[in-house]
Amino acid sequence: MNQPITQEILVCQNRTCRRQGSEKILKVLAGCDLPGVRVVGCGCLGHCGSGPMVLILPELLWYEGVTLGGIQAIILIVGRRPSIVSTG
Numbered sequence: 119m120n121q122p123i124t125q126e127i128l129v130c131q132n133r134t135c136r137r138q139g140s141e142k143i144l145k146v147l148a149g150c151d152l153p154g155v156r157v158v159g160c161g162c163l164g165h166c167g168s169g170p171m172v173l174i175l176p177e178l179l180w181y182e183g184v185t186l187g188g189i190q191a192i193i194l195i196v197g198r199r200p201s202i203v204s205t206g
């Protein structure tokens with residue numbers, strides 16, 4: 119049985135991020151086995167020049183300048199919902 123999708127990883131595929139290697143980032147992330155996570159290419163995320171840009175939803179976690187080496191950090195983050203965080 120497939121796990122329901124609870125997170126999305128958006129990888130900008132617009133012109134500037136593509137020049138910075140976002141196609142490869144998308145391809146590698148899409149090839150990872152991430153249960154409950156959908157990996158999709160998307161349009162401009164509004165941070166052109168800082169790419170490749172990646173956004174994790176619904177947490178709104180932004181990553182800029184993602185490299186192939188940095189993908190591992192993203193993989194470690196997804197699927198792990200933060201527990202209750204005390205602020206005081």
Ligand code: FES
Pocket residue numbers: 130131132133134135136161162163164165166167169171
């Ligand atoms: S081109 Fe990727 S954020 Fe604009």
